[in-house]
Amino acid sequence: MSAAVEMIGVTKDYGRVRAVDDLSLSIPEGSLYGLIGPNGAGKTTTFALLGGFLRPTKGEIRIRGRQLLPGLPPVGQVLSLPQDAALPNHKRVLECLIFLAQLGGMSGAEARQKSEQALKDVGLSELADRKLSQLSHGQRRRVGIAQTLVGHDEVIMLDEPTAGLDPRTALELGQLIQSLHARRTIVLSSHNLSEVETLCTHAAILSKGKLVASGTMDEIKGTGQLLLVALGQPLSNPAALQALATIVSVRAVNPSPDGTGIEIQCGDPNLADQVTTEVLKVLIQHGAQVKGVERGRKLEQRFLETTAPTSG
Amino acid sequence: MSAEVNPGVRPERNVLAETWCMARAEAIEMFLSIRALFLVITYGGIAGGIGAFVVWIDGKMEGKLAEASQKAAELSVTEKASLVEQITKQGMVSQTLAEAIVNGDLPPLVLTILYTSTFAIPILIILVGYNRIAEDVSSRYTRYVLQRIHRGAYLAGKIIGHFLVCFTAVVLVHVLLLGLAKAYDIFDLGRTVQAMPRIWLGMACFVLAYVSYTVMFSSLLQPPFLVLLIAAMGLFLIRFLTWVLSFFWAPLGELWLGVWDVRLWALEPAAIGVFLGYAVVFIALAQLALRRRDL
Numbered sequence: 001m002s003a004a005v006e007m008i009g010v011t012k013d014y015g016r017v018r019a020v021d022d023l024s025l026s027i028p029e030g031s032l033y034g035l036i037g038p039n040g041a042g043k044t045t046t047f048a049l050l051g052g053f054l055r056p057t058k059g060e061i062r063i064r065g066r067q068l069l070p071g072l073p074p075v076g077q078v079l080s081l082p083q084d085a086a087l088p089n090h091k092r093v094l095e096c097l098i099f100l101a102q103l104g105g106m107s108g109a110e111a112r113q114k115s116e117q118a119l120k121d122v123g124l125s126e127l128a129d130r131k132l133s134q135l136s137h138g139q140r141r142r143v144g145i146a147q148t149l150v151g152h153d154e155v156i157m158l159d160e161p162t163a164g165l166d167p168r169t170a171l172e173l174g175q176l177i178q179s180l181h182a183r184r185t186i187v188l189s190s191h192n193l194s195e196v197e198t199l200c201t202h203a204a205i206l207s208k209g210k211l212v213a214s215g216t217m218d219e220i221k222g223t224g225q226l227l228l229v230a231l232g233q234p235l236s237n238p239a240a241l242q243a244l245a246t247i248v249s250v251r252a253v254n255p256s257p258d259g260t261g262i263e264i265q266c267g268d269p270n271l272a273d274q275v276t277t278e279v280l281k282v283l284i285q286h287g288a289q290v291k292g293v294e295r296g297r298k299l300e301q302r303f304l305e306t307t308a309p310t311s312g
Numbered sequence: 313m314s315a316e317v318n319p320g321v322r323p324e325r326n327v328l329a330e331t332w333c334m335a336r337a338e339a340i341e342m343f344l345s346i347r348a349l350f351l352v353i354t355y356g357g358i359a360g361g362i363g364a365f366v367v368w369i370d371g372k373m374e375g376k377l378a379e380a381s382q383k384a385a386e387l388s389v390t391e392k393a394s395l396v397e398q399i400t401k402q403g404m405v406s407q408t409l410a411e412a413i414v415n416g417d418l419p420p421l422v423l424t425i426l427y428t429s430t431f432a433i434p435i436l437i438i439l440v441g442y443n444r445i446a447e448d449v450s451s452r453y454t455r456y457v458l459q460r461i462h463r464g465a466y467l468a469g470k471i472i473g474h475f476l477v478c479f480t481a482v483v484l485v486h487v488l489l490l491g492l493a494k495a496y497d498i499f500d501l502g503r504t505v506q507a508m509p510r511i512w513l514g515m516a517c518f519v520l521a522y523v524s525y526t527v528m529f530s531s532l533l534q535p536p537f538l539v540l541l542i543a544a545m546g547l548f549l550i551r552f553l554t555w556v557l558s559f560f561w562a563p564l565g566e567l568w569l570g571v572w573d574v575r576l577w578a579l580e581p582a583a584i585g586v587f588l589g590y591a592v593v594f595i596a597l598a599q600l601a602l603r604r605r606d607l
Contacts, residue, residue: 053458075462088453
């Protein structure tokens with residue numbers, strides 16, 4: 001998979017504050033990439049750097065192989081929903097989208113058609129003639145998302161697209177993002193980790209401006225390398241643990257302190273399915289009450305582990 | 313919600329098309345704004361008021377100004393040359409301007425009105441457009457726009473839009489005043505109408521220089537109010553400084569645009585050069601600022 005977006009050793013300083021620190025990322029073409037991290041981790045700065053709105057202090061950024069040069073942003077390569085950027089209040093919704101589409105090189109008729117479709121996609125058709133000043137925060141956010149749809153094959157970057165939206169709209173938006181992903185590379189940031197976990201194929205975790213984890217969602221969560229078994233009650237037969245340790249590719253078996261959970265580490269992710277089956281067999285043979293099996297950790301847990309204050 | 317949008321084929325990027333799209337939107341928005349109306353009313357009021365006053369004075373002098381102008385136009389070539397020399401010697405006007413007046417190309421009444429009313433135009437140009445870039449940057453609207461067009465096209469579009477609005481407003485005021493003059497048969501309209509294209513060419517250079525001046529500050533500074541403050545104060549400060557410097561060395565007094573505007577109406581090449589030169593410098597600084605800054 002070729003890289004749609006690459007950041008190589010990028011650093012961004014605001015005076016004496018380092019917002020992004022030697023960040024190297026590769027966002028594969030066609031991926032739905034989640035950028036997550038606590039407040040102040042550098043996500044928004046990273047988005048602004050990728051959009052060409054900020055100049056990196058150091059490092060190199062490439063969009064589809066083309067290096068971003070200072071003052072020459074990736075025009076026509078990226079369409080983003082920036083955080084805290086306002087659309088002009090005095091303009092009407094459809095008029096605003098048509099203008100932005102025409103700036104992108106579309107004819108009047110094409111701009112209108114795409115803008116109307118984009119408004120339909122974000123569920124705002126009935127507000128097309130409203131002034132932006134008359135919209136709620138959530139509705140304005142949706143207009144912001146709609147403007148990313150009136151392009152061509154640009155990489156779409158959504159900085160916290162669901163912030164401030166009600167749960168139903170956020171869910172619908174998630175579905176929209178997923179359907180868009182069929183044709184586009186999408187990068188999104190969100191504090192809603194379950195949303196990122198559900199939607200994204202890849203993710204990167206930032207902390208204090210540094211990259212602390214990145215890869216496919218399975219790699220980040222350790223889906224192929226970690227098996228978590230929940231038990232109804234602690235194992236009565238200690239031999240079960242020894243039997244689990246003998247399964248091919250199992251590296252370690254760690255029971256939880258209260259005995260109602262077992263963490264099994266696998267060496268080869270390709271054997272994860274086989275290991276899961278074997279583990280269940282062994283446990284059932286030893287009379288264990290299996291409540292549930294989970295492959296890998298929750299993204300939330302990985303997030304907490306990697307961004308804990310001690311992790312740097 | 314579902315995405316039906318087909319990404320389609322991306323069109324070739326064309327900086328000229330980007331510029332035109334930006335300029336058109338900018339001009340339409342500004343034409344429809346209250347500020348364009350303010351420019352027409354204020355400049356129209358000032359020019360009309362001064363015009364009425366000059367015509368009244370001329371009437372009190374029993375049309376002596378207009379009569380002298382008519383007589384000058386009827387002089388022989390040698391007499392005209394001598395008159396031009398006399399006027400130029402007094403140091404009030406340049407040779408080209410003196411020739412334009414003596415030859416009747418620039419009616420003195422019109423020149424007087426222009427000379428006394430033009431002082432208002434730079435400040436009105438600043439008032440009309442001081443926020444056009446600074447506000448986009450402050451609100452970060454530029455992040456929506458500048459992912460679609462190049463920064464140079466954005467800047468050029470802003471300048472063209474601002475220029476079109478200000479220049480049209482100025483020409484509109486002139487046309488309205490000429491209409492009034494015709495309705496009341498106030499002065500030699502034929503010669504004045506003939507002089508107008510030359511005046512408007514000069515006015516185009518004048519407006520472009522001050523639009524570029526405004527755009528430069530709007531690109532360099534934010535918030536918008538600071539742009540207004542610094543740009544307006546700058547006008548007076550630079551004028552004052554060059555005036556003070558002229559006491560030390562006279563040519564320094566001609567460093568700023570302020571002393572060149574009258575020569576512009578006679579389309580003096582040096583005056584056009586000064587105005588266009590300043591416009592180029594202001595635009596270059598604006599482009600440099602916009603290109604280098606974080607948005």
